[in-house]
Amino acid sequence: MRRFLARHTFWAIVIAIAIAIFLWMVFAVWPEWLDNAIGSKKTFVNTFLNGVTLGGLYFLVASGFTLVFGLMRNVNLAHGSMYLLGAYIGYEVADATGSWFFGLAVAFVAIALSGILLQVLIFRKMEGQDLRQTLVTIGISIIAADLMLAIWTGTTYQFAPPEWLFGAAELPVISTIRSNGEAVMIKYPIYRLAVLGVAVAIGIALWIFLNRTKVGAMIRAGVNDRDMLSATGVNVQLVFALVFAIGAGLAGFAGVIGGTALSIAPGEDIRYLLASLIVVIVGGLGSVSGAAIGALLIGLAEQFGLAYFPTYGVVLTFLIMVVVLAVRPQGIMGGRP
């Protein structure tokens, strides 16, 4: 931190000012000219929160994607299908048992198992053939999308989350002062805040797992040098299967979380696949912290795009990707590609 301050004094000041302005925009009551310039404060704060919570959701999906790539060089384009399948399975279980949390757990386990199956039955047989593996995942995602459509049809499904997660919370942020002097507070859905909480918790858990456990050390070693790892006597295949299980399970887990925040319908697989792709391209393939930064960036870009220039929202996301690729082809936190 201190070294950063000493080296990049200018940038440190810029960042500090930006943070100060931002905090002021969140907590102060907006003067009229600002209202006129960029619309109501309610819109701004809500959009910001939406961006952050959406970023949380994207992180849940993309972290599994990037984890699998980091270790196995496997670009799993069926990751979106796993998200959708997890959501459907979670829905069925939650619907049958009446327990949302049970549905969440089953979705994680079921998709983790499917991940292990894929790894053991297919990818293991074509190790080192990156392109072929990727093509296989495309084939799987075409078939999976069609079969899911056959089973669950085109209907939209929605979870019933526990009652205490439903509804809106009042935030200690003033939206505007009414003419009678009464302050209007900003309301925000509790569930979305919970999504953010879960994303942060999963992020921390992943960090601890990777940095503080023996298995995590093996995985990190594997990312750096696979051959060396197997030379030390570690059962690489076991580690691979484990990582695939976690990565896939996270996608299924995110399916339930995301399906509850929004809804489950055909086409969501592509949407979340695209989000994961852009998040990891921006953040850096194989880096979990990169996925966090990328997810936050893309989530914010998407929401501010939707709120302030709806038609060009996609372009904003896309531009971020292009700029990152132009300046740093390996992504913000990526190593050498």
Add this chain to the structure above:
Amino acid sequence: MIRRLFKGEISLSDINPAWALLALFLLAYPSFASNFFTFQIGAYSLLLGTVALSLMMLAGYGGMVSLAQLTVAGFAGYLVAIFGDNSVGVMGLGWPWWITVIVAILAAASFSALIGAISVRTEGIYTIMITLAIAVAFFYFVRQNYVIFNGFTGFAGVLPPTVFGVDWRDPVPFYYLSLFIAAFFFCAVLYGARSSFGLSLQAIRDNPRRMRALGYNVTLHRIAAYFLSGLIAGTAGVMLAWFNSRVSPGSVGVDVVIDILVIAVVGGLRHPLGPFIGAIGFVLLENFAIDLIDRERFNTVIGLAFLLAVLFSPDGILGLWDRLRTKLRSSRNARPRSGRAQWEDGSPAPASEES
């Protein structure tokens, strides 16, 4: 072969009889096929095959699997509707058709080069991700942009001109136009693969590091390949817009983007003939699957074909055919020559039968 053609050293016996037969069949096809088969099966297969050809060229010779080829084609189609005429009342600047077509194709090629410039700085597997992201983003963008691309509705009434008194959208003229374009690019790719550019592209595919050390500008070579493939895809895109007489976000949707990959991979990525074989199979299936099986599960069939090709015959149908032929020949003990080696030296593909 071409060089010898110019020198007048080529004789009839140099032409593989199978190729001559194929050419004859394609030329005579409209005379015995109905309008439907000429237009919707014949011309459409040739055009889809041409788009897939542009992918085959990038993937087969350059090792770059780009999922944005259909997007490039769709972009050209959109430009034809925007600069030329359409019946929607949005854009439609009414430029003369030949300027429109030239601008559309060149712009599409530049767009392709841009995609190349974005993606070639990274290596290998990144390409497929970035191009997929670009394809999906382009789809979402045209669907939401009303000012230029007319959003969800897209453009209708995009028609080819009447030139030399021929309405080029009539099935037979349109078929021959498609055939000419497909054949032209087919030969161009075949010939280009043997040119010094094509050879260095293949060398870059096999070992970019060595080529860089030898002083080749690897990045520039790859971008140029993208530009050339953009010319192919763009031309086919203009034709596709004319074929459908319209272009809309559905024309550049994710499923269609994937279809092109399926066509190229199932057909075979090693030889320019592959994409066309894949396209014919795909178009026949698309049109007649509903009479044979429940159309509902069409995508499962397509996906399975793709998966089987990737898992068991990485060279697609052409590869299968090739293996089969080798087996037949070696069992007959006649000329046991590996088909693969034959392809790599660039001579005509083994599409012949023993007669």
Add this chain to the structure above:
Amino acid sequence: MLGLGKKLLAAAAIASLAGPAMAQDDTIKMGALATLEGAFTVLGEDGMRGVELALEEHGYMAGGKKIQLITGSSDASPDSAVRAARKLVEQDGVQILVGPLSGSEGLAVKDYAKTQPEVTFLNGSSAAQDTTLREPAENFFRFNTDGAQWMAGLGEYVYNEKGYRKVAVLAEDYSFPYTQVFGFLEPFCRLGGEAPLDARFWVPIGNKDYSSVIASLPDDVDAIYVALGGADAINFLTQYEQAGGDLPLIGGSITVDQTVLGSKGRTRDFVIGTPSAGPISDTWDNPAWNEFVAAYKEQFPDGFPSPSLFAHAYYVNTKAALLALEEVNGDLSDGGAAYREALSNLEFDTPTGPVHLDERRNAVADIFLTEVIEGPEGNLVNKTIEVIPQVDQTLGVSYEEFLAYGQVGRENPTCE
């Protein structure tokens, strides 16, 4: 050996490549085109049920001829709809084609119809205005109403009965919602209602996340007019409730229909009282309608609990095709000219009241004004409040006057 094989192969190929097999004299080929793949499969299948229901009623016979049904499928994109239509017409040789399902497909098929003057096209369930309003095709008939007609009576109702004066608009950003918004706002604004341009929100179709839009909704309006369909509607309703929204809603035709009210998940109590309008009403207590629903349920136990507006529209169009065939005794020998004449003059009773065509071959039919209530089993249903009789495409004004309103779009009407 091989030479013979090749010859055989070529013969077979030529045989199969030759033009459409001609229909036998006692059979008429009818094509039905709907979305049987992709996300709208369920809707397309229900449309097909409507076709089969009508054919079943006639015992697959009309005017003394057997009717052979050939189905075609699109994925809801106009390109695929035209390809499927072309296959049905040019390869299978159908003389009558019923379809397609969605608005942009309808526009594309209408354009294609112009190139096939000998074939008679009847609409499926597509409801875009311009399919028949501007540059109609001589051989394209639509016995169902369009998206603007569906809104008939709603603007007056919320202005007079509900007392709303200022509304916000939330709709998907494409032609069908434009048409609906137009149909709703035109009478509403004529009466003096307001819908400020900066309180109209156009979201991309397929948008899942409405939180930013909800945050931007103004506080000083009386209600929100919502024209979203299917998944989009469900997403909005849930998120609006989650965000603690409390403004009353006004629904487009597919915003609070049975698929939305009956969707899997939470029931949404706060939509009770939401008025809406459309071409059918599930709970209309009318013998003809009840009979239609009973026949549907009996024939398709796996179908929806009640026929959707897609089944209804396909049914009505197929029924019209068959009735006109009866009238000309199944004679299409003059390229169908007499048949199309019969269609143009056809008037018949549908499960939702009488229908006939205007001079551009678009339906004039009854529209249902409904409101969401809590049903006997705690489920939400639409109750019929009023039947608006015989709504025409130009909403009561002359054709020229209606054209002067301009094409539907984000800012039409401006409401100033």
